[in-house]
Each structure stands twice: as C-alpha cells, then as structure tokens.
Amino acid sequence: MTDSGIEAGGTNLSEGGPPANAHQAAEAPGAPAGDEPPLVRLSKVNKYFGALHVLRDIDLEVRRGEVVVVIGPSGGGKSTLCRSINRLEPIDSGIIEIDGKRLPEEGRELARLRADVGMVFQSFNLFAHKTILQNVTLGPIKVRKMNKAEAEQQAMALLERVGIAHQAAKYPAQLSGGQQQRAAIARALAMKPKVMLFDEPTSALDPEMVNEVLDVMTELAAEGMTMIVVTHEMGFARRAADKVVFMADGQIVEENTPEEFFTNARTDRARDFLSKILTH
Ligand SMILES: Nc1ncnc2c1ncn2[C@@H]1O[C@H](COP(=O)(O)OP(=O)(O)OP(=O)(O)O)[C@@H](O)[C@H]1O
Ligand SMILES: [Mg+2]
Numbered sequence: 624m625t626d627s628g629i630e631a632g633g634t635n636l637s638e639g640g641p642p643a644n645a646h647q648a649a650e651a652p653g654a655p656a657g658d659e660p661p662l663v664r665l666s667k668v669n670k671y672f673g674a675l676h677v678l679r680d681i682d683l684e685v686r687r688g689e690v691v692v693v694i695g696p697s698g699g700g701k702s703t704l705c706r707s708i709n710r711l712e713p714i715d716s717g718i719i720e721i722d723g724k725r726l727p728e729e730g731r732e733l734a735r736l737r738a739d740v741g742m743v744f745q746s747f748n749l750f751a752h753k754t755i756l757q758n759v760t761l762g763p764i765k766v767r768k769m770n771k772a773e774a775e776q777q778a779m780a781l782l783e784r785v786g787i788a789h790q791a792a793k794y795p796a797q798l799s800g801g802q803q804q805r806a807a808i809a810r811a812l813a814m815k816p817k818v819m820l821f822d823e824p825t826s827a828l829d830p831e832m833v834n835e836v837l838d839v840m841t842e843l844a845a846e847g848m849t850m851i852v853v854t855h856e857m858g859f860a861r862r863a864a865d866k867v868v869f870m871a872d873g874q875i876v877e878e879n880t881p882e883e884f885f886t887n888a889r890t891d892r893a894r895d896f897l898s899k900i901l902t903h
Pocket of ligand 1: 695699701
C-alpha cells in the first residue's frame with residue numbers, strides 16, 4: 624500500500640499541511656469552538672437588486688468545522704447569500720468576514736480571500752475545453768503558484784477521493800452529471816479552501832446520481848470541512864448538518880438543529896414550507 628505516491632500524499636481532504644489544520648483533527652465537527660472567532664461571519668448584510676431587497680439584515684456565523692444547511696422557498700435569497708459570501712455579488716451594507724478578515728472590495732487581496740472560499744454550483748461549471756485533470760490543476764497552478772507536477776499529484780489524489788481518478792483524461796462532456804459534479808468538488812478542494820459553499824449541488828442531477836455526490840459531501844463534512852450547503856436534501860441535512868438556516872423573503876427566519884427543524888420547526892413560515900416539500 625505504501626508504494627503509492629497518492630496514498631502517501633495523504634487522502635484526508637482537509638489536510639493542508641499539519642500546523643494549519645491540526646485543530647480539525649482534534650476537534651469534532653460542530654464542537655463548541657470556545658473563544659475562537661467564527662470562520663464566516665455576516666453582520667447586518669443588506670443587498671438590493673434595484674428596488675428588490677434580496678438580503679435583509681442577515682446575521683450569520685459559521686464556526687470552523689461547522690456544517691450549515693440553508694433551506695427555503697425559491698427566490699428567498701439563498702443563492703444571493705452564497706454569491707455574496709465570496710463576493711461574486713457585491714453587498715450594499717453590512718459586514719462579511721472570512722476567518723476574521725473583512726472581504727475587500729477588489730484587487731489582489733480579494734482574489735486571495737476568494738480562493739479561501741470554494742464554491743460548487745448547481746450547474747457544474749467545469750471548463751468544457753479542458754480535461755478533468757486540467758480543470759482540477761488550473762487554479763492551484765495559476766492562483767496558488769503550485770508547480771505542475773505537484774498540482775497533478777494533488778489533483779489525482781482528490782479525483783481518487785471523489786471516485787473518478789480513472790476519468791482524469793476525459794473532457795467534462797464525456798462524464799455523467801454526478802461525475803462532473805464530483806469533479807467540480809475536487810476542483811474547488813484543490814485550492815485548499817477554508818470553507819466550501821454548495822448551492823443546490825444535486826438539484827440538476829438525475830436521481831440515481833444524487834447519492835454519489837451527497838456521499839462525497841457527507842465525507843467532507845465528517846472530516847471537519849466548514850460547509851454552507853443550500854439544499855433541500857433532508858437526509859443530508861439530518862446526517863451532516865450542525866445547523867439548519869431557514870431563509871425566506873431575504874431574511875433568516877429560523878435557525879435550528881436539523882432534528883428540531885424537520886420535526887418541530889418554531890416558525891409558521893418554516894412549518895408551512897416543510898408541509899409543502901414533505902408531501903411530494
Ligand atoms: N442578478 C439578478 N438581478 C436581479 N434580480 C436578481 C438577480 N439574481 C437574483 N435576483 C432576484 O433576487 C431574489 C433572490 O434570488 P436567489 O437566486 O438568491 O433566490 P434563491 O433562494 O436562491 O432561489 P432558488 O431556490 O429558486 O434558487 C429573487 O427574487 C431573484 O429573482
Ligand atoms: Mg438559488
């Protein structure tokens with residue numbers, strides 16, 4: 624077993640060199656973080672699209688290693704929330720901090736902080752004209768200045784991990800949706816992000832491919848990755864989430880444990896929403 628360089632390179636996805644992430648091994652995911660500041664903090668965040676007030680005074684804290692599932696009706700602002708966390712959308716007021724640092728407006732510092740936030744979208748967003756391997760090595764080589772051999776070794780370890788190492792030389796169109804989404808997860812992880820955002824990562828997939836993607840995400844969560852996941856997959860939420868955030872009309876209406884949220888939601892708005900999604 625030890626003759627494999629990939630294995631020797633370590634297959635723990637949250638490994639980014641021993642000192643930086645050592646706490647993740649010592650601390651159970653979602654365990655109280657003591658005095659440690661939250662990894663992601665939003666305070667009084669407001670965002671408008673013209674006259675439409677899409678994010679209303681959003682306060683949200685995500686601790687290191689915590690998995691937060693965001694759920695709620697269409698148009699409620701879930702995608703806008705994700706996009707504003709890595710500044711794909713500028714906000715109008717409020718504060719967003721990643722690991723204690725406020726998101727800068729623009730420039731090199733923004734590019735660096737943005738690289739700390741991995742994002743996986745509903746549509747896979749892979750570069751169509753590049754192979755799976757090239758998709759996963761591009762960011763590390765261009766942004767992290769990793770040399771090609773090292774980037775490829777890391778990419779193969781990640782592709783192995785998400786179960787598609789044998790597809791490395793193929794182009795995205797030659798893969799199934801589930802495989803493409805797993806490649807997208809490997810690509811995001813290759814940047815060694817501090818937090819991963821998933822915006823409905825399984826909703827464009829055929830049903831038989833949903834679980835292969837959720838399994839990869841569940842494993843990531845168990846390894847201590849900090850995650851914000853927009854999804855209506857309740858099995859995943861119950862299995863992996865520390866906290867459910869229910870969002871409607873641009874507001875966080877309820878924050879709860881998954882168990883409480885799905886069986887005994889506090890707000891009428893959440894109960895109404897759940898009654899609709901649970902009956903089909
Ligand atoms: N670029 C944009 N320009 C104008 N309005 C937008 C833009 N993006 C989103 N919106 C509007 O902002 C509101 C929130 O949209 P958002 O996509 O964040 O909702 P969502 O909760 O992710 O919904 P869904 O569950 O359908 O994905 C919606 O009313 C939407 O129409
Ligand atoms: Mg959305």
